[in-house]
Amino acid sequence: MKTQGEYAPGTYENHFGSWSTALREAGFEPMQEYQVPSEQILEEITRLATESGEPPTSAEMREQGQYSVTVAQNHFGSWNEALKAAGYNPRKRMQVPDEELLEEISRLTDELGKVPTAKEMSANGEFSHKPYIRRWNGWQAAVRAAGYEPVGRPAGPDHHNWKEQPVHEWREYGDNWDQQRQKALERDDYTCQTPGCEWTQDAHREAFKRGLHVHHIRPLSAFGADENEVDFEQANCLENLVTVCAEHHHLWERASPLRLDTR
Template structure:
């Protein structure tokens, strides 16, 4: 009578193959690399997958995930096998005598040749018929002078190379400072209210009609030139006048909303840098509706500008909301 193979022996063998392949073995892979066969596993556990589960082998993960063999272990095994053989190991020799298969090396290094190079083998040792190795050249770090081997395709067209991020940052801090920095160019503009001169980057200076040195100057200018009939939103004469309490209520609404857009979160400082103007304050129920209800007479401005009817928005969100056919709902929390 044939002796029944012990489950523990099958589990140990499944784990050995799993470690060798660096991935959960399929039935065909176990037939190739295992001491037993997939049918033996099925007979003992009911299903091959049940045998795999008993060996605590996770489900196949094509991405590698946490099952990936550490890079250091792969390199150590390449060096160990090379010392044992007395020469540069081949893929076949790794399959037959090594702890792993070729796939873990290909997945980690891109190719078998690149893995050998990472393990310390030289180009001459890899220069065998039929072996393709990407061409590398010796480069010198622009900052510290250390040399390194780089793929020729990676440095094509580059005037400077660096051995580390630290050297790259050092070079940038030396080369891109003062007048050499790409954002150094400035255009002189004058504050629309007080007349003080300021320096602005060209993109900002050219995109804005009015410039202000601070919020106080902008607020004073707007109070003088953008109130009542002079306001840009004035349409149809007195029909859209917001009342004598508008500026006070507007300021209160901005303070209540934490000086930021209640739709996208843009802060007052960010808005001023981007658009050169204050945040907008929007009437949830339009001013024209109050005039309509009052039969074109002067409405109750306490109702028009009540804080419950005001919300702070950036210019972009304000434009979008003005186009909506219904009044949007905002989270009051």
């Protein structure tokens, strides 16, 4: 579908919840790739390597392989690990042109039906997120260079993620903020608590040039009209704090004062 169809698989996933559901709605029974033995995936990698004379890239697997890259990643953790399991060393390209890197963002956007995050690029793209960070000094800048708006970064009132901000700006989080923030990070094991997200402190610093965020579940405005009236002891209690990443912080802001389900 992604190479010959008019619409990207992500379009069907957005409409029906999954590609398999879309196939069933159309009267077909989907192939269960997760049932493919790992040995068959390794055999397919070997076949492609034999035909081309070198280990296949993830793009070549998508275009010429019998199975998707995703099923290989599910079995082995990543495409490179699948290559190693098949007895090959991943091909290293020292200087990928900017245009090719940006085209991969566009391709993955079409495949997923949304702008990819840095982790999704590393998991599903031909390249990891690291060359983008080195080349554009950050994943978000690379996404913008490709002509897209990064996930979780509202661009103004016309953007679908826009949320009107309060008229006041909080400049102080209270004398106990640094201590409570550190306790929240330690409690959450320095990992974003959004369901399904696995951003760690080190990876977040590399991708976003800053550490993970600590979010107030109930906003400061719920504890006082202005900075002089806020009860920071209550506002900064651990039960009101949660560790989140830059990509998902806006989701928590939108849910406030409710709490998203955490792991």
